[in-house]
Amino acid sequence: MTRIEFWQGNTACAEGALAAGCRFFGGYPITPSTEVAEHMAAKLPKKNGVFIQMEDEIAGIASVIGASWTGARAMTATSGPGFSLMMENIGYAAMTETPCVIVNVQRGGPSTGQPTMAGQGDMMQCRFGSHGDYSVIALCPASVQEMYDLTAKAFNLADKYRVPVFLMADEIVGHMREKIIIPDSVENVPRRELVKGVLPFKPDNDLIPGFPVFGKGYGVHVTGLTHDERGYPCATNPKLHESLVMRLVEKIELARNSIADYDVINPDAEQVFITYGAPVRTVQQLMHDHPGKNIGFLRLRTVWPFAEHALTQFKNAGRFLVPEMNLGQIAREIERHVTVPVRSLPKLGGDLHTPAELLAALEAEQ
Amino acid sequence: MSFEDWYRQDRLPHIFCAGCGNGTIINCTLAAIEQMAWKKEDTVFVSGIGCSSRAPGYIAADSLHTTHGRAIAFATGVKLANPNLNVVVFTGDGDLAAIGGNHFIHGCRRNIDITVVCMNNQIYGMTGGQGSPTTPLGCLSSTTPYGCAETPFDLCELAMAAGANYVSRWTSYHVKELEKAVLAGLQTPGFSFIEAMVQCPTAFGRRNKFKQVSDQVDFLHTHTLLKAKRDRMIEQGEHVPGDMFVVGELVRRNRPVLGAKP
Numbered sequence: 001m002t003r004i005e006f007w008q009g010n011t012a013c014a015e016g017a018l019a020a021g022c023r024f025f026g027g028y029p030i031t032p033s034t035e036v037a038e039h040m041a042a043k044l045p046k047k048n049g050v051f052i053q054m055e056d057e058i059a060g061i062a063s064v065i066g067a068s069w070t071g072a073r074a075m076t077a078t079s080g081p082g083f084s085l086m087m088e089n090i091g092y093a094a095m096t097e098t099p100c101v102i103v104n105v106q107r108g109g110p111s112t113g114q115p116t117m118a119g120q121g122d123m124m125q126c127r128f129g130s131h132g133d134y135s136v137i138a139l140c141p142a143s144v145q146e147m148y149d150l151t152a153k154a155f156n157l158a159d160k161y162r163v164p165v166f167l168m169a170d171e172i173v174g175h176m177r178e179k180i181i182i183p184d185s186v187e188n189v190p191r192r193e194l195v196k197g198v199l200p201f202k203p204d205n206d207l208i209p210g211f212p213v214f215g216k217g218y219g220v221h222v223t224g225l226t227h228d229e230r231g232y233p234c235a236t237n238p239k240l241h242e243s244l245v246m247r248l249v250e251k252i253e254l255a256r257n258s259i260a261d262y263d264v265i266n267p268d269a270e271q272v273f274i275t276y277g278a279p280v281r282t283v284q285q286l287m288h289d290h291p292g293k294n295i296g297f298l299r300l301r302t303v304w305p306f307a308e309h310a311l312t313q314f315k316n317a318g319r320f321l322v323p324e325m326n327l328g329q330i331a332r333e334i335e336r337h338v339t340v341p342v343r344s345l346p347k348l349g350g351d352l353h354t355p356a357e358l359l360a361a362l363e364a365e366q
Numbered sequence: 367m368s369f370e371d372w373y374r375q376d377r378l379p380h381i382f383c384a385g386c387g388n389g390t391i392i393n394c395t396l397a398a399i400e401q402m403a404w405k406k407e408d409t410v411f412v413s414g415i416g417c418s419s420r421a422p423g424y425i426a427a428d429s430l431h432t433t434h435g436r437a438i439a440f441a442t443g444v445k446l447a448n449p450n451l452n453v454v455v456f457t458g459d460g461d462l463a464a465i466g467g468n469h470f471i472h473g474c475r476r477n478i479d480i481t482v483v484c485m486n487n488q489i490y491g492m493t494g495g496q497g498s499p500t501t502p503l504g505c506l507s508s509t510t511p512y513g514c515a516e517t518p519f520d521l522c523e524l525a526m527a528a529g530a531n532y533v534s535r536w537t538s539y540h541v542k543e544l545e546k547a548v549l550a551g552l553q554t555p556g557f558s559f560i561e562a563m564v565q566c567p568t569a570f571g572r573r574n575k576f577k578q579v580s581d582q583v584d585f586l587h588t589h590t591l592l593k594a595k596r597d598r599m600i601e602q603g604e605h606v607p608g609d610m611f612v613v614g615e616l617v618r619r620n621r622p623v624l625g626a627k628p
Contacts, residue, residue: 024447050446055472059439062432062469066412066443069430070451074443092433214428214444215451217407221374221423223431232377233423233431 003182009147009174010077013103013167014039016151017075019186022101023049024074026063028056028082031115032171033105036077057082061089065098069222071191071213073155077103081112083122084129090164091130092224094248097201097209099158099191103151103167105174106277106325108350117350118171120277120325126166127304133245135252137259138166138304142280144178150301152186157259159191161252162208168303170325172278172352194218199229207251253305260307262300269296270318271362274311274334276300279323282353286362289355295362303330308337321345321361323353369396372406374426381420383491385571385579387538387564391485392421394541394562395454398548402452409452412441414466417492417566418458418485435466438473441480445625452552453480459500460490463519467499470521474528477556479625483548484521484559487566495569502609506573521561526617531556533616537563537586540613547615556623563611586611 007015014036017025025040037053044051050067054060060076067074078086083104093100108114109121122129126138137157139150151167158165194200194210200220203209209229212218225233226241234240252259265287266272273283273295280299287295296314300307311320311334320342322331328344335342345361347353373396382388399409406427413419415434422429432440437455445453462470462484473480489507490496497507497514500521504513525533532554534547544562551558565571565582576582591606593614599606 024443026443052442052446054439054442055468058436059442059469059472062436062439063443063446065432066430066440066445067447068443069428070444070448072447074447088433089436212428214410214430215407215448219406219426219428221429221431223423224433225431 002184005180005182006177007144007180008035008177009141009144009169010035010105011039012144012147012180013077013151013169013174014043015182016148016186017101017155018043018047020073020152020155021188022073022075022155023047024064024067024072025051025076026054026067026074027060027076027078028054030057030079030082032107032174033077033079033103036103036105057085058089061086061100061102064100065089065093068098068100069214073159075101075103077105079105079107080109080122083125087129091132091134093164094130094134094136095224096222097162097248099162100164101151101154101158101167102164103169106168106170108348114350116171118278118325118352119348119350120170120329123168123303123326123329126168133249135249136164136166136304137161137252137302138168139261139301140168140276140303141173142277143173144176144180146301147173148180148182156187156189160189161255162211163252168277170277171350200231201227202229203247203251207247207254256305256307257309259302259305260310261302262298262307262310264310264313265297265299266294267296267313268316269294269314270316271321272296272298272314272317272319273321273323273358274298274300275323276303276330277325278352279325282323282355282358286355286358290359293362306333311337319343323347323358325352367400369393369400372396372399372425372427374424377424380424382417383568385565385567386417387487387566388418388421388485390538390541391483391544391562391564392424394545395483395548396425397545398552399454401549402552404452408450409454410444411454411456412437412444413456414461415492416458416461416490417487418456419461421456435461435464436469437461438466438469438480438482442473442476442478445478445480449479449625449627455480455482457482457484459484459486459488459521460498463499463521471524471528474525474530474557474559476624477529477531477621479555479557479623479627481548481551481558481560484561485564486521486561487564487570489566489570491566491569495573507570522559522616525559529557529621530559530617531621531623532558532618535561535563535611535613535616537590537611537613538565539583539587550615550618554618555626556621
C-alpha cells in the first residue's frame with residue numbers, strides 16, 4: 001500500500017535512501033542538509049545499518065567510500081563548504097570506481113556565504129570539482145517527492161555505473177514541506193559483482209568492471225594511483241593512463257541517453273525555458289498562470305551528463321531561457337550545444353525567481 | 367603458512383630504497399598477523415600516501431590505498447560497515463601526524479577496532495626528504511635546510527591522550543619486540559597504535575650524518591629507553607634525556623570499543 005505523508009525534503013531524501021537499501025551514512029552536520037543526517041541517525045540503527053558522525057566532511061566521504069567497498073549502499077549529505085572539502089576523495093571514488101551517493105543541499109556561496117538560503121552555485125563544482133578528468137552523474141530534485149525518488153534512483157545509478165552520484169538539491173527543496181506519495185517499494189538494481197577469476201579492473205562491454213566486494217576472497221588492491229586491470233599501480237605508462245581515464249569518462253558519457261531524465265513540454269514552442277531544481281517550480285507556476293502562452297519547457301532531472309540530445313526536440317526554438325540560482329553555470333553548457341540565443345536568468349541572494357520575473361524575461365525582446 | 371605467503375609475489379620488486387626499514391616493519395606485522403591465524407579473505411589493509419602507505423599493495427589481501435592522511439577515516443567506514451573484517455592500517459609520520467592528524471585523534475577517541483602501524487622515519491621520504499611533524503629539532507631536511515626549528519610530535523603520547531586502547535613503540539632494530547607488540551595490538555580490542563621508528567637512509571640518513579644504514583639503526587637502538595626504565599628514572603627523580611625514544615608497551619587498557627566483532 002502506498003501512503004501519503006507531508007514531509008520536509010531532507011526527510012524525504014533520507015527515507016528514499018533507506019528505501020533503496022542504504023545502510024551506511026557517514027557525514028558531518030552542515031546547514032541546510034543536517035536533517036538528512038539526523039533522520040539517518042534515528043533510522044539506520046533500527047535497520048541494522050550504520051550512522052557515523054565523522055570529524056569532518058573529508059572523513060565523512062572517506063568512510064562512505066570505505067563502507068562501499070564492503071558492498072554496502074553508502075551515502076553522505078552536505079552543503080557548499082563541506083562539498084568543497086570532499087573534492088579530493090570524490091576524485092578518489094571516481095578513480096577507484098566506488099559507488100557512492102553524495103547529497104548536496106546547496107546554499108549561497110562562496111565560502112560560508114548564506115547557510116540558510118538557497119543557491120545552485122555548485123553545479124559546475126559537482127562536475128569538475130576534483131582534479132583530473134573524470135565523469136559523474138548529477139540529479140536535481142524540484143520537489144519533496146523527487147527528493148525521495150531521485151535519492152533512491154541515485155543508488156541504482158551509482159551501483160550500475162560504479163561512479164559517485166550527486167543529488168544536487170538546494171535549500172528550498174531541502175526544507176520545504178509538501179505532500180509526498182510513498183511507494184510500496186523502489187526499484188533496486190544490485191551492484192554487479194566481479195566474476196571470480198576475472199581481473200578486478202577489467203571492464204565488461206559496458207566499460208564497467210564487476211565489483212570485487214571486500215571480505216569475499218577477491219584479494220583486490222584498490223588504489224587512487226593510475227592502475228592496470230589487476231588494480232596494480234602503473235603510474236608512468238602514458239597509454240595506460242590515457243585508456244583508464246578515457247574509460248572512466250566514456251562509461252558515463254556514452255551512456256548519457258540512458259542516464260538522462262527530463263521532461264519535454266510544448267516541444268513546438270518558440271520560447272523555451274530550461275531549468276532544474278527549485279526554479280522548476282517558478283516555471284511551472286508561470287505555465288499554469290498563462291495557459292494561452294505557448295511556453296516550451298525542458299525540465300531536467302539529470303544535469304550531468306548533460307542531456308544535449310533533449311535540446312534538439314525543440315525544433316522551433318528561437319530562444320532558450322535558463323533561470324538558475326547561480327550566474328549561468330548550466331546556461332553556458334547549453335550554449336555549447338545550440339545555435340539560437342541562450343538567455344541566462346541568474347538569481348543570487350537565496351530567493352527563488354518570481355513568476356513575474358520570468359514573465360518579464362519571456363516578454364522582453366532580448 | 368608463513369608470513370611470506372601474505373605477499374603478492376607478482377608485485378616484486380618493491381619500490382623501497384636499499385636499506386629502507388619499511389620492509390622490516392611489514393614483515394613483523396605480517397608475522398604477527400600470521401600468529402593470529404587470520405584468513406586473508408577476512409583481512410583488509412588500508413593506507414594513505416607515502417612510502418609506508420605502499421605496503422598494502424604488496425600484500426595478497428583486499429587493500430585500500432587511499433588519499434593522503436585519510437586512511438583511518440576510510441578504515442573506519444570499512445570496519446563499521448563490516449565488523450567481521452580485520453582491519454590494519456599502514457601509515458607514516460607525515461600521513462598520520464600532519465595531514466591526517468585529526469583522523470588519528472578521532473580514531474583513538476572512538477577507539478575504533480583497528481590496528482594502526484606507523485612507520486616513523488621522521489621525514490617525507492616519497493617526496494624527497496621534506497621535514498615532517500616528527501623531524502627532531504635541529505635535524506636537516508630539504509625544507510629545514512638550517513635545522514628543524516619545530517618541536518616534534520610524540521605520536522604515542524598523542525594516541526594515549528586521545529584514548530587508544532593499545533599503544534606501543536619500538537624500532538626497526540627490535541624486530542622480535544615489534545612483532546610481539548603488533549600481535550598484542552591485534553589481540554587488543556579497540557584502537558591499537560604501534561609506532562615503529564625506522565631508518566630512511568635516502569632522505570633522512572644522508573642529510574643527518576648517518577653514513578651507513580647501520581649507523582642510523584645503531585642510533586635508533588642506542589637512543590631507546592625502555593618504558594620500565596623511564597618510569598624508574600622518574601620515580602627516583604632522575605633526569606630523563608629528551609632525545610631518547612621511550613619504547614615498550616605504553617598502554618593496554620579496556621575502554622569501550624567501536625566496531626568490535628559481533
